[in-house]
Amino acid sequence: MYTPKTAPMRYLLLLTATWLGIFTLTRAALLFTHLDEAGHAYLSIFTIGVLNDLAFLVYAALPLTLFVLLCPRRLWVSRFNRWLLQGVLAVSIYAMLFTAVAEWLFWDEFGVRFNFIAVDYLVYSDEVLNNILESYPIGALLGGLGVLTLVICVLLRKPLLRALHAPFPTFRQRAAQAAGVAVLVLLSMQFLDQNSLRSQGGNTYQRELASNGPYQFFAAFRNNELDYQQFYGTLPEAATAEQIHAELNQPGVTFLGKEPMDIRRTVSNPGTPRTPNIVLVTIESLSGKYLGSNGDPRNLTPNLDALRKQSLYFNNFYATGTRTDRGLEAITLSMPPTPGRSIVKRIGRESGFASLGQHLSEVGYDSVFVYGGRGYFDNMNAFFSGNGYRVVDQTSVDESDISFKNAWGMSDEDLYRQAVKLADADHANQVPFFLQLMTTSNHRPYTYPDGKIDIKSGNGRDGAVKYTDYAIGQFLAEARKKPWFDNTLFIFVADHTAGSAGKEDLPVQNYQIPLFIYGPKLIEAREEGKLASQIDLAPTLLGLLNMSYTSTFFGRNLLLEDNLPPRVLIGNYQHLGLFDGQDLAILSPRGGLRLHQQALGESHEIASDADNPLIKRAIAYYESASYGFKQRLLDWVPENHTPQTASTP
Incomplete structure (x- = not known):
C-alpha cells in the first residue's frame, strides 16, 4: 500500500523538491531582471512555470523509481548505498545550479530558454568551451557553485538522514509507487505538454520565463526539424x-x-x-x-x-x-x-x-x-x-x-x-x-x-x-x-x-x-x-x-x-x-x-x-x-x- 513515509519516496520527494526550488529561483531571477519586458503577468508565469517544472520532474524521477523498484532491502540499507544516494543528491544539486547559471548566460545572449542553439553548442563543444573559457571567469563560477552545493547539502543533511532511515517498503508498495510515478508521466504527456503550455497567451518573454530550461533542451534534440504539412497552415x-x-x-x-x-x-x-x-x-x-x-x-x-x-x-x-x-x-x-x-x-x-x-x-x-x-x-x-x-x-x-x-x-x-x-x-x-x-x-x-x-x-x-x-x-x-x-x-x-x-x-x-x-x-x-x-x-x-x-x-x-x-x-x-x-x-x-x-x-x-x-x-x-x-x-x-x-x- 502506497505511503509517503517510506524511505525511497521521502528521498525522491526531497530530491525533486530541491530541484523545484532551484527552478523557481532561476525563474524569479530571470523575471525580476526583465520586469519591463515581462509585464505584470507574475501569477501566470509562476503558475504555468510550476506546471512545466513538475512535468520535467516526473520524467526525471523515472530512473530512480526504477532503481527503487528493483533494489533489495539489503542493498538499500547498506552503507555504500547511503553514501551513493548522498552523492547523487550532491551531484544533482550541483548539476541544477550549473544549469541555472548556464540558463542565465544563455538568456543574456539570446533572450530565451534553451533551444536548438543550446543543442548546437553542445555538438560543437570545442568552439563553445573555448568561447566560455575566454568570456567568463569559469574557474570562479565552478568553485562558487561547489561552495553553494556544499551549503545546501549541509542544510539538507537532517531531512536526508530522516529519509534514508525511514522504513523500507515491501515489493508491493514499491510496485504501487512505481505505478503512481508512471501514471504521473502519462498524465504529464497528455495534459502538461510544454509546447501547449507555452502557447497560452502572453508575450515571448512571458512564455519563455514560464518554460523549463532542461525540458526545452532535451526537447530540442527530437524537434530539430518540423514537417511543414503536419504542423503548419496550408492552402490547396x-x-x-x-x-x-x-x-x-x-x-x-x-x-x-x-x-x-x-x-x-x-x-x-x-x-x-x-x-x-x-x-x-x-x-x-x-x-x-x-x-x-x-x-x-x-x-x-x-x-x-x-x-x-x-x-x-x-x-x-x-x-x-x-x-x-x-x-x-x-x-x-x-x-x-x-x-x-x-x-x-x-x-x-x-x-x-x-x-x-x-x-x-x-x-x-x-x-x-x-x-x-x-x-x-x-x-x-x-x-x-x-x-x-x-x-x-x-x-x-x-x-x-x-x-x-x-x-x-x-x-x-x-x-x-x-x-x-x-x-x-x-x-x-x-x-x-x-x-x-x-x-x-x-x-x-x-x-x-x-x-x-x-x-x-x-x-x-x-x-x-x-x-x-x-x-x-x-x-x-x-x-x-x-x-x-x-x-x-x-x-x-x-x-x-x-x-x-x-x-x-x-x-x-x-x-x-x-x-x-x-x-x-x-x-x-x-x-x-x-x-x-x-x-x-x-x-x-x-x-x-x-x-x-x-x-x-x-x-x-x-x-x-x-x-x-x-x-x-x-x-x-x-x-x-x-x-x-x-x-x-x-x-x-x-x-x-x-x-x-x-x-x-x-x-x-x-x-x-x-x-x-x-x-x-x-x-x-x-x-x-x-x-x-x-x-x-x-x-x-x-x-x-x-x-x-x-x-x-
Missing part, C-alpha cells in the same frame, strides 16, 4: 502555386516546372553578360543600429559610414533569421527559413542545391567559401563543398599566417589577407573569382589584436564592431592597390543582427541589417529604400552581371522595376513570418495563424485565418519552400538536363 495546392508564381513573376521570367508548386524558371536579364570578380563578405552580427550613418554617436563604423556614400546601399534590408547558418542559407540558396534546422545543418540533405556558387561556377568563376573559423562548425564545410564551392577555412591556413585567433577563429584581418591571396592567385591565372567570406571577430568573447583601435580587446561588442569596421577599411585599402580592384564588386552584408530577443515571437526591427554593394568602376553609388531580404541578394547579384539562368531562387532582383507587393521573410526555428513593410503574418506550429498590425510600431496581435491576403502570401512562400526541399525541386541541374522529381514518400 493550386492556390499555393498560383500565389508563389505571382510573387516571383518579374519581367523576363518564364516558369518551367511541371508540378504546380515547382518554381524552377528561366530568368532572362537584359544587357551583355559580364564576369567581374566578386567578393561577398558576410559579417558576423552586424546590426544596422551600430552604423554612425544610422545615428549611432559612438563613431564605431567610420569606414562603413564612408563606404555607404560610395556604394549601392540598401537601407531597408532584413535578415531571414537569428543565426549564422540561416544567413548563409538565405544568401547562398535564396530560400526562406523553413521550420527546424537550416538546410546548412541538415546532415545528409545539405548538398546538391542550385546555389549562387553553382551558378557562378557554371560560367567560369572560381567559387570559394572562405571562413575565419573551423568549417566543421555549423556543418559549413559539408554544405559549401556540396553546393559548388571549394572551401578555405582556418585549418587550411598556415599558423604563421595567423596573427591572432580566439575560440571562433582567426581575426578578420587575417581572413581578409587570405582573401587577397586567393584573389591574386586567380587573377594571375586569368580566372574570375567569387569569394564568399564569413567573418568571426564580432562575436563573444569580442577579442581582437591589440593596438588596432581605441577600445581594449575583450571589452564588449562595441570594440568588436569597431574592430570589424577597422579590418574592412584595411582590406579595401589593400584591395585598391591590386590590378583586379577596378573589375571587382565588393558586397558587405550581415549574417544576422547582434540581438534577436523581443516581446514578440518575431520582433521585425531586430532583423534589420545593412547591405553594401561597392564597385566604383562598375556600379553607381546611391541609396535604395525598397523593402528587401537576404534571399534577394543572389538574384540581384546575378542581375548586376546581366546573367540569364535557370532559377530555383525564392528571391527577387531588387534592381528591376515591377509591381510586385513588398515583402521580407523572417523566422526562427519554429515561427515563420512575412512582413510587408507594415504588418507581419506569423505561421506557428499546430496551424497557428496570427497577424501583427503595425509591426514596427505598437505591434497589435490578432488571430487570423488562411483567407487573410498576408497570411496567404506567407503560406505560399513557406509551404512551397518546404515542399520544394522535400521533393528535391530545388536541386542543381546543369544546363540541358531535365530535373528529376522525387516521388512522394
Whole structure:
C-alpha cells in the first residue's frame, strides 16, 4: 500500500523538491531582471512555470523509481548505498545550479530558454568551451557553485538522514509507487505538454520565463526539424502555386516546372553578360543600429559610414533569421527559413542545391567559401563543398599566417589577407573569382589584436564592431592597390543582427541589417529604400552581371522595376513570418495563424485565418519552400538536363 513515509519516496520527494526550488529561483531571477519586458503577468508565469517544472520532474524521477523498484532491502540499507544516494543528491544539486547559471548566460545572449542553439553548442563543444573559457571567469563560477552545493547539502543533511532511515517498503508498495510515478508521466504527456503550455497567451518573454530550461533542451534534440504539412497552415495546392508564381513573376521570367508548386524558371536579364570578380563578405552580427550613418554617436563604423556614400546601399534590408547558418542559407540558396534546422545543418540533405556558387561556377568563376573559423562548425564545410564551392577555412591556413585567433577563429584581418591571396592567385591565372567570406571577430568573447583601435580587446561588442569596421577599411585599402580592384564588386552584408530577443515571437526591427554593394568602376553609388531580404541578394547579384539562368531562387532582383507587393521573410526555428513593410503574418506550429498590425510600431496581435491576403502570401512562400526541399525541386541541374522529381514518400 502506497505511503509517503517510506524511505525511497521521502528521498525522491526531497530530491525533486530541491530541484523545484532551484527552478523557481532561476525563474524569479530571470523575471525580476526583465520586469519591463515581462509585464505584470507574475501569477501566470509562476503558475504555468510550476506546471512545466513538475512535468520535467516526473520524467526525471523515472530512473530512480526504477532503481527503487528493483533494489533489495539489503542493498538499500547498506552503507555504500547511503553514501551513493548522498552523492547523487550532491551531484544533482550541483548539476541544477550549473544549469541555472548556464540558463542565465544563455538568456543574456539570446533572450530565451534553451533551444536548438543550446543543442548546437553542445555538438560543437570545442568552439563553445573555448568561447566560455575566454568570456567568463569559469574557474570562479565552478568553485562558487561547489561552495553553494556544499551549503545546501549541509542544510539538507537532517531531512536526508530522516529519509534514508525511514522504513523500507515491501515489493508491493514499491510496485504501487512505481505505478503512481508512471501514471504521473502519462498524465504529464497528455495534459502538461510544454509546447501547449507555452502557447497560452502572453508575450515571448512571458512564455519563455514560464518554460523549463532542461525540458526545452532535451526537447530540442527530437524537434530539430518540423514537417511543414503536419504542423503548419496550408492552402490547396493550386492556390499555393498560383500565389508563389505571382510573387516571383518579374519581367523576363518564364516558369518551367511541371508540378504546380515547382518554381524552377528561366530568368532572362537584359544587357551583355559580364564576369567581374566578386567578393561577398558576410559579417558576423552586424546590426544596422551600430552604423554612425544610422545615428549611432559612438563613431564605431567610420569606414562603413564612408563606404555607404560610395556604394549601392540598401537601407531597408532584413535578415531571414537569428543565426549564422540561416544567413548563409538565405544568401547562398535564396530560400526562406523553413521550420527546424537550416538546410546548412541538415546532415545528409545539405548538398546538391542550385546555389549562387553553382551558378557562378557554371560560367567560369572560381567559387570559394572562405571562413575565419573551423568549417566543421555549423556543418559549413559539408554544405559549401556540396553546393559548388571549394572551401578555405582556418585549418587550411598556415599558423604563421595567423596573427591572432580566439575560440571562433582567426581575426578578420587575417581572413581578409587570405582573401587577397586567393584573389591574386586567380587573377594571375586569368580566372574570375567569387569569394564568399564569413567573418568571426564580432562575436563573444569580442577579442581582437591589440593596438588596432581605441577600445581594449575583450571589452564588449562595441570594440568588436569597431574592430570589424577597422579590418574592412584595411582590406579595401589593400584591395585598391591590386590590378583586379577596378573589375571587382565588393558586397558587405550581415549574417544576422547582434540581438534577436523581443516581446514578440518575431520582433521585425531586430532583423534589420545593412547591405553594401561597392564597385566604383562598375556600379553607381546611391541609396535604395525598397523593402528587401537576404534571399534577394543572389538574384540581384546575378542581375548586376546581366546573367540569364535557370532559377530555383525564392528571391527577387531588387534592381528591376515591377509591381510586385513588398515583402521580407523572417523566422526562427519554429515561427515563420512575412512582413510587408507594415504588418507581419506569423505561421506557428499546430496551424497557428496570427497577424501583427503595425509591426514596427505598437505591434497589435490578432488571430487570423488562411483567407487573410498576408497570411496567404506567407503560406505560399513557406509551404512551397518546404515542399520544394522535400521533393528535391530545388536541386542543381546543369544546363540541358531535365530535373528529376522525387516521388512522394
